[in-house]
Amino acid sequence: MNAITTERLTKRFGAFTAVDNLSFEVKRGEIFGFLGANGAGKTTAIRVLCGLSKPTSGRAEVAGFDVATHPERVKRHIGYMSQRFSLYEDLTVRENIRLYAGIYGIPTAEIRTKSDALLRRLEFGDWRDRLVRVLPQGWRQKLAFSVAIFHEPAVVFLDEPTGGVDPLTRRQFWELIYQAADRGITIFVTTHYMDEAEYCNRVSIMVDGRIEALDSPRRLKEQRGAATMDEVFRQLARGARRT
């Protein structure tokens, strides 16, 4: 069974077609890299898949539910980490976890034990009872990711999760992603770092609202005779009209 299926998914804003006829499938438990230059339509596509934005035409199914007709059912089975940090800065680390866990209906006792274990594993130490406002960037991203998967969703959407994060923390972050994938959570991730694209099972490359390539990183490189994903990306993005 697929975690995500789209058929000719399109989103227009007036005359502007942000997402143009996307048809692809993401398998359960897969780490799927969703690449593309700035303005290619990645964030719009993610917002449609999360039920935040209604598709103009075509259809998409996420975790077994149609995003256009049952967005609230979709939302019960997904996690989302937006490009812009969006946890409450005037709540503490623990309070943010508690709030979102509560929203997903996790019992209070379970929230406590699970968040204690999580914070210990992430080595949050003294940060756990401090306001999120004072948290350094790398820690914020780790927290946002942990909150997004705290309720064990079927799919988690990560929109540039490692933007502005140092290389060491990026490594750690990807370890968290692998751990989540091992637990069976499907990962749908966008990034501008091509080394990160190599970590994915499959990647798609979006140009001007359309998917121009979709395969495993190894095959993509072979097909285009490129040594790195960076080269593959450059070849494709060169044809872009809107950047």
Place this chain on the structure above:
Amino acid sequence: MKTLPFLLEKEFKQMARHLFLPKMFIIFPVIMTLLLPWAADPSIDNIPLALVDRDASPRSLRLARALTATGDFRLATRPPSFPLALEDISAGRAEIILEIPPRFSADLQREGRATLLIAANGVNGTRGGLAAAALATLVGETAGGNPLPLQLHTLQRFNPTADYKPFMIPALLVMLMTLLCGFLPALNIVGEKESGTIEQINVTPVGKFTFIAAKLIPYWLLGAVILAYGILLANLFYGLTPAGSIGTIYLFALLFVPGIAGMGLIVSNHSATMQQAMFVMFFFLILFLLMSGFFSPVESMPAWARAIAACNPLKYFVQAIRAVYLKGSAAADLREQLLALAAFALLTNAWAVWSFRKSS
């Protein structure tokens, strides 16, 4: 609905941690109740008078003394002619002119009547009109020397001393609740839009109704506390206690506060930025305030203005709270106001839930 306690916990924590808000809740009502009744008082007092006494007789001197004796007027200038008195008005030295013509005393003696001229500065129309009327009354009472055969007594029912404060302060309580429980919700959801936190909420399965309820409930409580605080301050500063029951006031507040908070949330839902929400709220609240009977009675407005005022929730709450404070009215006497406010609360809250969009 199981998620409501978690959302409420969040709202209360945020409210308490907001460094500016708790201070405002304490200081704002004090300033409002202390300052505004004095500033908004239109009754006349100590008005500078330019007296043009061209008669200069014992009688005209007696008149001038009598005019200043009440404290409503003070003799500011004594120009020799009317044009010079007008200059005093232009220069701001006087607000009102009384001209006593040359043959005033003689005319009064011979014909039993005389003409005086009163000219008031019309820049502030209300104040000028009130002052002119007061001066005319005073002159009428004292100029003749012997009392007039007919005397008029005005009795102010429910407010025997015609004091402005018992009238103004209940309305100020309404203004206080409107400002705090109207503006703060208006800035709330749009604030979450600006900071981006609403995105994270919108991808969760949280229900619209639950989310809006969590936004509203803190303001209901806030409104109830602010009202108690305001009633206490009114008592502390002015010794004012409602003639009716505080329970009746709370009954009305119980409808009004959710109504106005709901309106704030509607504005917040429809706005993209806090600035936009602020402007829209300002527009409505000023309109509501001007047409509420807060300053001038709705009954004396033209028919079209009365029709607009009929849709104004503030009007009903101001009417109700004044009636309870001054007349001791009970809820049964204020059925119209109760129904209007109930309809308002229902409408705004339903609209607030409806207009909250989890997707675009």
